[in-house]
Amino acid sequence: MARKPPTKPRKNALQERSRVTVDALVEATARILVREGFEKTSTNRIAEIAGVSVGSLYQYFPSKEALVAAVIERHNEEIMGIVRTTLTEVTDMPIEKAVRRLVTVAIDAHRINPELHRVLAEQIPRAGKLDVEAFNREVHAHVRAYFNSHRKEMRKIDLDVATLICVSTIEAVAHNTVLNQAEMLSDKMVRTLVDETTRMVVGFLRPPA
């Protein structure tokens, strides 16, 4: 049953209860990151909260960073799932509807777990940099493709510049709305923000009247 030397199972080998252990560890890491901050997130504490020993932790994760990376990946997948779905739904919609939908989704995505998102946003530059860059590239590629296939509705403009500006804008508005304005977010306020952001982006892309 062992196709490898007995020592060094380290990190793979998920058959049954180990799955549970791994999940508990990732979940515990996320919880501690949110509730106690990055500084307090020690491997011993993670193991404690996960109800697992440090030794077991190190059987599946070669380092503390690996754990944080796993949390990042999980969170990113969650968001990317939504974004991907939306971008597909939107393919055949006219610009106005598509942009409105994307702005809404961006805000929703940021609202999934704002605290975790904030902590990760702080820590990502250190760990998981690659994941996030891949994430960004995927979003840019999708949006660029959408713009390309809807060129006729748009004025003449460099697609890369348009993509950079639009993605930056939507991301920033969502980010600032959810993270800075805390919960001063009445539904009405959110609707206004969506309306206005959509108006700005669409007005930017459309040919001048």
Add this chain to the structure above:
Amino acid sequence: MARKPPTKPRKNALQERSRVTVDALVEATARILVREGFEKTSTNRIAEIAGVSVGSLYQYFPSKEALVAAVIERHNEEIMGIVRTTLTEVTDMPIEKAVRRLVTVAIDAHRINPELHRVLAEQIPRAGKLDVEAFNREVHAHVRAYFNSHRKEMRKIDLDVATLICVSTIEAVAHNTVLNQAEMLSDKMVRTLVDETTRMVVGFLRPPA
């Protein structure tokens, strides 16, 4: 000569060479943050690079955070200086010119010390949070005031929403341009970005043609 009990001079008392020491410490902190990252920034290392002993460090800075905060403050002051000046210059300009100027300045400000800016952007949420919030509030207040006094050039729109969206947008474009697109920044590219961003923001604020 001592207006305080002999012990606990800690942090004030700058008469002559101590100024040099303090400056050297702040400068060293900034350099290490940029060149070796936050993790490697230990008080011992800071003292070493500053050419000063750890003991002296703790005479002027009660903690490591105090040093990082000093760096943040210095950097923020540098940027706020530029932004404040620009916002005054711009007071009587029409929207189009004012926005173009602000976009340009935002990018310039991000280019002052991009590496330091990046590291601080990562670490700021932990330390110096207050400084940065004050910074943001000041910018928002200035922009809002400008919008208010130029209402006639604008369509009817909630000033707070307009301010949030515009500031977020300009900041994000500047940030992504300088930090993500690295030095793929030809002057021409920058000019295009400034043009297009200006166009978007102005189109957003102006009454529909």
Add this chain to the structure above:
DNA sequence: CTATAATGCGAGCATTCACTCGCTTTTCAT
């Protein structure tokens, strides 16, 4: 039932790091 592998354990090691304390050197008013 027994042997073997997979999983789990947690005390402890090694290291790093913020910070202290007792002392020396420099400055300067008198």
Add this chain to the structure above:
DNA sequence: ATGAAAAGCGAGTGAATGCTCGCATTATAG
């Protein structure tokens, strides 16, 4: 010149933390 205060020094301390290693427990196969 002198003495006291200001400035500077840096080995040392104590706590935190990432990670290892030898052993214990559980699951599975024959």
